[in-house]
Amino acid sequence: MVRKLRQQFRDQARAPLGAGVEKFQRALLLAPFGIWFLFFIVAPMAVLLIMSFSHRTELGETQIAFEWTAYRTLLNPLYGKVLFTTLLFAAANTVVTLLAAYPFSYFMYRCKPSARLWVITLILVPFWTSFLVRILAFVDVLRLHPFGFDWIYKAPGILSAMVYNYLPFAVLPIFASMEKIHYSLIEAAKDLGAGRVQVLTRILWPLTRSGVSVAALFVFVPSLGEFLIPELVGGGNYFLLGSFLQNQFLTARNWPLGAATIMIVVIGTLIVLPLFNGVAKAKGAAT
Amino acid sequence: MTPSVNPISSSPGASGLSLQRLRKVYQSGDSISGVQEVSLEVPAGEGFSLLGPSGCGKTTTLRMIGGFEKPDAGRIHLDSKDITDLPSQYRDIRTVFQRYALFPHLSVFENVVFGLRMQKKPEFEIKKQAAIFIDLLEIGKLANRNVAQLSGGEQQRVALARALITGPKILLLDEPLSALDLKLRERMQLELLALRRKLGMTFIFVTHDQTEAMVLSDRIGVMNAGLLEQVGSPEEIYTQPKSRFVASFIGQANFMGPEQLRNxxxxxxxxxxxxxxxxxxxxxxxxxxxxxxxxxxxxSVGLPGRLLEMAYLGQNRLLKVVDATDRQHLISLPGSELPAVTQNDEILISWKVDEAWSVHGS
Incomplete structure (x- = not known):
C-alpha cells in the first residue's frame, strides 16, 4: 500500500499544470519536502555511513577512515542474539497489538459518530503526556501486580508496555480502512446468510487488509528501535537493539559500531519493505 | 425461461405478509421519529410501496420487515408464521439496499452467488442457479467484472440477482432507483415492473417518489409522522385521499375551505x-x-380570481390563480387548449361539483 500511496502522489504530481512556468512552480511546491528530506534523512544517513567505516581510538574518539572493523565486530554471534531478541519482541508486539487493535477498531466503527470522537480522544489524550512519564506510570501499574501477574522486569511486562504504547498507531489506520465500509455491506452479508465469522473473514478482513498492513508497518518498524521500554520496564534483563545503540553512542563511545548496526538495520528494512508491499499488492490483486 | 423461484400459493389471504401494530420509536432530545404504529396486510404476489417524505418511518418499517430492526412492539407474520424474532437470514425475505451494498472486493459473479456460498451449496448447483439469475437480469457480460466498474443500473441488476438467487418469498427494495439518473430511472421502473410480473412474487418498495410508487405497485401505503395515513390503489390514493396530507403529497391539489366558498x-x-x-x-x-x-x-360551480401566471409545458398549460382570500390555485389545462385570458385578468375558476373531494386534516 506504500506503493499505492506513492503512485497516488506521482499521479497528483503529474496533474496537468501546463509547461514552463508551471514546472518551476511545481518544483517550488516540492522544495520544502525536498529540503526536509535532504537535511533530516539523506544527510544523517550519509554521516552514519561514513561513521560506520571510521576508526575508533583507544580513548573512544572517532577518526574518519575506511576500515571494516565495526562490521567485522558485528559478525560475533553475541550481536546476532541481540538482533534476534529485538526481532522477536518487535514481531510479538506487532502481532499482539494488531490482535488488540482490530476488535478495538471494530468497536469504534460500530460507535455512533458522536461517540467515536470521544473514543478517539480517549486513546489520544495519553499522548499529550511525556512518553517517559507514561512508561514510568506503566511500571508503577505493573508493580501493583495487575490481575495477579508479576510481570515487572519480565518479557510479558515489556511486551504489555509496548502494546499499550503502540495501540493507537495500529488502531488509527485499521479504523480508517474500516470506516470506508458502509454498514449496509455487513447487513447485506448477514441477510444473505453470513454468520459472524463469515462476516469477518469474507467481508471485513478483505476490505481492511490494506489498513492492517499499514498498521503492521507503523508498529513493527519503530518497535525495532525501542530502548526506553526494555530499559525501564525490563530493568535491563533484556538487551535489545535500542539499548545496544544507546550504549554504543553514549556509554561505550563506540560510534562506528553503533553506526554500522544502524546501517545493517536500515538496509534490512529497505530489503523487507518492498517484499511487504509485494505481498499486500499480490493479495490485493487476488481479490 | 422462468426460474423456479418460489411457487406462490394461489389462495390469497392465507399467504402473505402481515404487520400487526408495529412500533419502533427513536428519541433524540425532544424529537421523536420512527414508527408510531403500523398495521398492514400484503398478500403474496403483490407489489406494494411505502411512500412518504423523509423521516416518516417508511425505511424503519422496511427494516423491521427485513429483520434489521427489532420492533419495540407488534408482531410480523409471514404466511401465518411469526417471524418477529427471526434474524434476517432465516426469513424468506431479502433486501436490496439503497445503494445496493455490493461487495467491492468480489466479482459480479461472486456477489451474485454469495448467498449460495453461505448456504454451502455444492458447486454445480451454484453454477446452475447463477446461470439462471445472470440470464434473468441480463448481466452475463458483466460476470467477471469488478463491481467498481459497473454503472448504477448494472449495480442494481447485480443486487437484484444476488437477492433473488436465494429464493425469497418477498423482496424489499429501499429507494431502489434513487441512485440513478432520471432517464435510467424511468427505464428501470418499467424493468422492475416486468421482473416482478415475471416472478409473480411480492415486492415491497420504499420510496419518496410518488411516480415511482404509482408505476411500480398495485397498492401504496402513504406514511406520515410514523403512521400509515392511507393504503389503497394508486387511483384511490389520487382521487380519494383520506387526508389533506395525502392529497398534497400525491400530485398537486387545490383546497377550498369555507372561507373561499363564501365567494x-x-x-x-x-x-x-x-x-x-x-x-x-x-x-x-x-x-x-x-x-x-x-x-x-x-x-358546475365557480370561484372568481385573478390570473397570476401562465406557463406552457407542452403536454399541458399551467395557470396560477389567486382568489379573493389570497389563496393560490393551480390549474392544468391541456396544452392544445389556449384559454382566452391574459395575465392579471379577472377570471372565474370552475369545477364540477362531483369532481371535488372532501378532506380533513392539516
Whole structure:
C-alpha cells in the first residue's frame, strides 16, 4: 500500500499544470519536502555511513577512515542474539497489538459518530503526556501486580508496555480502512446468510487488509528501535537493539559500531519493505 | 425461461405478509421519529410501496420487515408464521439496499452467488442457479467484472440477482432507483415492473417518489409522522385521499375551505355542505378557466380570481390563480387548449361539483 500511496502522489504530481512556468512552480511546491528530506534523512544517513567505516581510538574518539572493523565486530554471534531478541519482541508486539487493535477498531466503527470522537480522544489524550512519564506510570501499574501477574522486569511486562504504547498507531489506520465500509455491506452479508465469522473473514478482513498492513508497518518498524521500554520496564534483563545503540553512542563511545548496526538495520528494512508491499499488492490483486 | 423461484400459493389471504401494530420509536432530545404504529396486510404476489417524505418511518418499517430492526412492539407474520424474532437470514425475505451494498472486493459473479456460498451449496448447483439469475437480469457480460466498474443500473441488476438467487418469498427494495439518473430511472421502473410480473412474487418498495410508487405497485401505503395515513390503489390514493396530507403529497391539489366558498358562484346546483374542519380538494386538471361573466353549466360551480401566471409545458398549460382570500390555485389545462385570458385578468375558476373531494386534516 506504500506503493499505492506513492503512485497516488506521482499521479497528483503529474496533474496537468501546463509547461514552463508551471514546472518551476511545481518544483517550488516540492522544495520544502525536498529540503526536509535532504537535511533530516539523506544527510544523517550519509554521516552514519561514513561513521560506520571510521576508526575508533583507544580513548573512544572517532577518526574518519575506511576500515571494516565495526562490521567485522558485528559478525560475533553475541550481536546476532541481540538482533534476534529485538526481532522477536518487535514481531510479538506487532502481532499482539494488531490482535488488540482490530476488535478495538471494530468497536469504534460500530460507535455512533458522536461517540467515536470521544473514543478517539480517549486513546489520544495519553499522548499529550511525556512518553517517559507514561512508561514510568506503566511500571508503577505493573508493580501493583495487575490481575495477579508479576510481570515487572519480565518479557510479558515489556511486551504489555509496548502494546499499550503502540495501540493507537495500529488502531488509527485499521479504523480508517474500516470506516470506508458502509454498514449496509455487513447487513447485506448477514441477510444473505453470513454468520459472524463469515462476516469477518469474507467481508471485513478483505476490505481492511490494506489498513492492517499499514498498521503492521507503523508498529513493527519503530518497535525495532525501542530502548526506553526494555530499559525501564525490563530493568535491563533484556538487551535489545535500542539499548545496544544507546550504549554504543553514549556509554561505550563506540560510534562506528553503533553506526554500522544502524546501517545493517536500515538496509534490512529497505530489503523487507518492498517484499511487504509485494505481498499486500499480490493479495490485493487476488481479490 | 422462468426460474423456479418460489411457487406462490394461489389462495390469497392465507399467504402473505402481515404487520400487526408495529412500533419502533427513536428519541433524540425532544424529537421523536420512527414508527408510531403500523398495521398492514400484503398478500403474496403483490407489489406494494411505502411512500412518504423523509423521516416518516417508511425505511424503519422496511427494516423491521427485513429483520434489521427489532420492533419495540407488534408482531410480523409471514404466511401465518411469526417471524418477529427471526434474524434476517432465516426469513424468506431479502433486501436490496439503497445503494445496493455490493461487495467491492468480489466479482459480479461472486456477489451474485454469495448467498449460495453461505448456504454451502455444492458447486454445480451454484453454477446452475447463477446461470439462471445472470440470464434473468441480463448481466452475463458483466460476470467477471469488478463491481467498481459497473454503472448504477448494472449495480442494481447485480443486487437484484444476488437477492433473488436465494429464493425469497418477498423482496424489499429501499429507494431502489434513487441512485440513478432520471432517464435510467424511468427505464428501470418499467424493468422492475416486468421482473416482478415475471416472478409473480411480492415486492415491497420504499420510496419518496410518488411516480415511482404509482408505476411500480398495485397498492401504496402513504406514511406520515410514523403512521400509515392511507393504503389503497394508486387511483384511490389520487382521487380519494383520506387526508389533506395525502392529497398534497400525491400530485398537486387545490383546497377550498369555507372561507373561499363564501365567494362561490353556482348556477342552480349547490355544493353539498362541508363537514366542519373539512375542505374540498380539487386536482388541477379538474379546474377550468372561464370569463368572469360566463354562465356556468349545470353541476358546475365557480370561484372568481385573478390570473397570476401562465406557463406552457407542452403536454399541458399551467395557470396560477389567486382568489379573493389570497389563496393560490393551480390549474392544468391541456396544452392544445389556449384559454382566452391574459395575465392579471379577472377570471372565474370552475369545477364540477362531483369532481371535488372532501378532506380533513392539516
Amino acid at each position: 362561490l358562484r353556482a348556477s342552480g346546483t349547490r355544493t353539498p355542505d362541508l363537514a366542519t374542519g373539512a375542505e374540498w380538494m380539487i386536482r388541477p386538471e379538474n379546474l377550468k378557466v372561464r370569463k368572469l361573466d360566463a354562465t356556468l353549466s349545470a353541476g
